[in-house]
Amino acid sequence: MSDDSGWLNSYINSLPERGWFQFLSKYVVVPFWVWREGRPKLPGGPRPSPQPSDNTQRMMNLLMPLKDTSPIGRAKAVMALAQNVDEIFAGLDNVGTVHSARFLLVEDYICMISVYDGDFSNYIRDFISTIGSVFDALMHEVEGGDKLYPSEENVEAFIDWVREHDLFQAPDYPFDLFGLQDEQAGRKPNDPPHDLQTLPRSLILQLHANRNISLGGGYRGYPGYSAAQIRRNLGVGW
Amino acid sequence: MAVFDAEKVQGNILRGYPLDRVRHMILEVSDRRRAREFLAAAADGTGEEVPRITRSANWSERPEFCFNIGITFEGLRTLGLPSDQLKTFPTEYTEGMTRRALKLGDFGESAPEHWPAPFDRPDRIHIVASAYANADHHLDDIEKKVAKVFTVLGTRDGRNLPDGKVFFGYRDGISQPRLRHVFDPEHAGDHQIKDPLGTVLLGYQTQLEGIKFTIPTPEDVFRDSAFNAFRVLQQDTEAFETYLTDAAHFLESHRDVARLLPEGAEQNIGGGMSRHDALREVVAAQMCGRWRNGTPYEASPNSDVQDGISLTNYDYSLSSRCPAGSHMRRANPRGGPIVQRVANYTRRMVRRGMSYGPDPETGEHGLLGNFIGANYGAQFEAVMCDWINFGLQDPGITGTNDPLLGANVPETSRFDLTLKGGGHIRLSGFPRFVKTRGGAYTLLPSLPAIRYLSQLTA
Numbered sequence A: 001m002s003d004d005s006g007w008l009n010s011y012i013n014s015l016p017e018r019g020w021f022q023f024l025s026k027y028v029v030v031p032f033w034v035w036r037e038g039r040p041k042l043p044g045g046p047r048p049s050p051q052p053s054d055n056t057q058r059m060m061n062l063l064m065p066l067k068d069t070s071p072i073g074r075a076k077a078v079m080a081l082a083q084n085v086d087e088i089f090a091g092l093d094n095v096g097t098v099h100s101a102r103f104l105l106v107e108d109y110i111c112m113i114s115v116y117d118g119d120f121s122n123y124i125r126d127f128i129s130t131i132g133s134v135f136d137a138l139m140h141e142v143e144g145g146d147k148l149y150p151s152e153e154n155v156e157a158f159i160d161w162v163r164e165h166d167l168f169q170a171p172d173y174p175f176d177l178f179g180l181q182d183e184q185a186g187r188k189p190n191d192p193p194h195d196l197q198t199l200p201r202s203l204i205l206q207l208h209a210n211r212n213i214s215l216g217g218g219y220r221g222y223p224g225y226s227a228a229q230i231r232r233n234l235g236v237g238w
Numbered sequence B: 001m002a003v004f005d006a007e008k009v010q011g012n013i014l015r016g017y018p019l020d021r022v023r024h025m026i027l028e029v030s031d032r033r034r035a036r037e038f039l040a041a042a043a044d045g046t047g048e049e050v051p052r053i054t055r056s057a058n059w060s061e062r063p064e065f066c067f068n069i070g071i072t073f074e075g076l077r078t079l080g081l082p083s084d085q086l087k088t089f090p091t092e093y094t095e096g097m098t099r100r101a102l103k104l105g106d107f108g109e110s111a112p113e114h115w116p117a118p119f120d121r122p123d124r125i126h127i128v129a130s131a132y133a134n135a136d137h138h139l140d141d142i143e144k145k146v147a148k149v150f151t152v153l154g155t156r157d158g159r160n161l162p163d164g165k166v167f168f169g170y171r172d173g174i175s176q177p178r179l180r181h182v183f184d185p186e187h188a189g190d191h192q193i194k195d196p197l198g199t200v201l202l203g204y205q206t207q208l209e210g211i212k213f214t215i216p217t218p219e220d221v222f223r224d225s226a227f228n229a230f231r232v233l234q235q236d237t238e239a240f241e242t243y244l245t246d247a248a249h250f251l252e253s254h255r256d257v258a259r260l261l262p263e264g265a266e267q268n269i270g271g272g273m274s275r276h277d278a279l280r281e282v283v284a285a286q287m288c289g290r291w292r293n294g295t296p297y298e299a300s301p302n303s304d305v306q307d308g309i310s311l312t313n314y315d316y317s318l319s320s321r322c323p324a325g326s327h328m329r330r331a332n333p334r335g336g337p338i339v340q341r342v343a344n345y346t347r348r349m350v351r352r353g354m355s356y357g358p359d360p361e362t363g364e365h366g367l368l369g370n371f372i373g374a375n376y377g378a379q380f381e382a383v384m385c386d387w388i389n390f391g392l393q394d395p396g397i398t399g400t401n402d403p404l405l406g407a408n409v410p411e412t413s414r415f416d417l418t419l420k421g422g423g424h425i426r427l428s429g430f431p432r433f434v435k436t437r438g439g440a441y442t443l444l445p446s447l448p449a450i451r452y453l454s455q456l457t458a
Ligand code: HEM
Pocket: B166, B167, B168, B170, B171, B172, B173, B174, B175, B176, B233, B234, B235, B288, B290, B327, B328, B329, B331, B332, B349, B351, B366, B367, B369, B371, B380, B383, B384, B388, B404, B405, B434
């Protein structure tokens, strides 16, 4: 950046607040950027890590798009869950690695938010093998869910689908986004290094590919402990 | 359910060959037309110049050599499998071993970036062909035939060490899943629950309730195939033996050592040895789950004498003497208590391995391992990332890695030795003893699949 054109810089910096610019950005600039240098969608869920402390209390933010978003469709999804909620909770209990889980109905999605230990696909696979048939009822109300039926015979596709619909977790340090984008595009991360100034632009492009995201990996009140360690320390079995 | 026919299944999946040498040939398909002709001839033994694929069906006579092939995802693509069919293969296989590195503990010195040729170019690895024989000239002969059709990127030779041992001095090749519908006199005395065919082969019910893994398209062709994790695992024998000595020194003066090994028990270890040497053996035995001669530690914590002790029939419990952190308990917790209550017996795999080296120049040696199952995610990877490394199955070991082959660093490594009457002595400061030096995810295609691939036209 040269600094001999200070007025230009300050004008550029004020652009995001200017109405004409916002309009132009939304309908011309961003679509053009995306066309020119769009970012591939980044995968959902926590990233694999060699650090043991990163492997407990991992967060799932699963957004399942409803087939029918009318009150009737929403009610059907709620019923599919409500009728089976005991089985689902028992299933989560049997998986053994889940700290907490809950379901939300938000806008056009039914969401499953959970905190689990260890590998994502093991968690989902064990869950399906315990209560798959119960979850199938819900999947019928979800866009793209029919081709996963029955989940017990489509485990691989089911796991891929859940990962696909689990929110991308933006890195805790925003700068790390560059490396993830590089990797996803098959390049060596941060080689050459990125200019920090381009971070907002990269983020905008990423939010085009991943419309909803989790902001960072989330807060943990007792980091590094597995559900079983906590249960054991509380004297309530594993 | 499809009728099971062992003629359709490659021999290295369901049979342990009575042959002591192996040559794994890492191949690139440079001429796909000729590669297909080779596959056609190999499937049915119709070419003079092409070795016949060995099947799992019973042999009438003992073969002089055996021959099997595994194909990577890049290999399927290069052979011309159309993309709509390629899409039906599972993600782990599609990505290939190098892109699963973090889950497999392949980081640091074990990272794929450090793998020597030919494993530094995973995109070129299309086929891993394996020849087994007792005499080297058979292996050379097969390699010559293979090299006429494929580019041989590299080879890895393995052999059985005396007394069924592997480096680190343990007897190996004892535990193996027994499969329903498979005639297996070798493991007849093993009382562990039998596994359904779906544990290793595509197209059958698995041990996970209700779950069948997806057969790639076309299903009738790929049924009876299996997936293999081929691993080149370098063993640091010197570091391992040195650590045993250090640990024995530390233990000798430990106040609880008599509960680890009663005074006098050294008479019953290794045919009688010094207290120091016996303590080394105890550490080795607890790390593995077997004494080095194969006697299960769970069944016999104070003696390695095998008299009347079954090598396979025992189980783990909350008060087991075999540590939850031992290699074997991590790799197969049997019926013992684990956090993932639904997972007992569901992550088993077939293991076929031979030792390699020592290389005359570098001294490098280790294990050429094949870990075979119907689904990488549910078996090999599941065991590697949550059990071998990390130890999620037991709150007492969570956060620690397998003492034999985990991704350990001296600063954080720890392993709890169990004591008679409960409690433990903690060992720490050990390095990583096993490093990854290469490997590939390969499909071990059924015989119908090999024929099918040989007839592709694209
Ligand atoms: C160089 C590396 C390795 C060495 C030296 C090694 C050594 C051993 C030994 C000595 C045994 C006991 C013998 C037997 O029961 O047959 C064993 C068992 C076993 N190992 Fe390994 N191993 C290695 C790598 C692996 C890897 C990478 C895996 C994959 C997850 C694995 C999985 C198993 C399993 C499943 C068993 C049988 C446990 C049972 O059924 O009770 N091993 N290993």
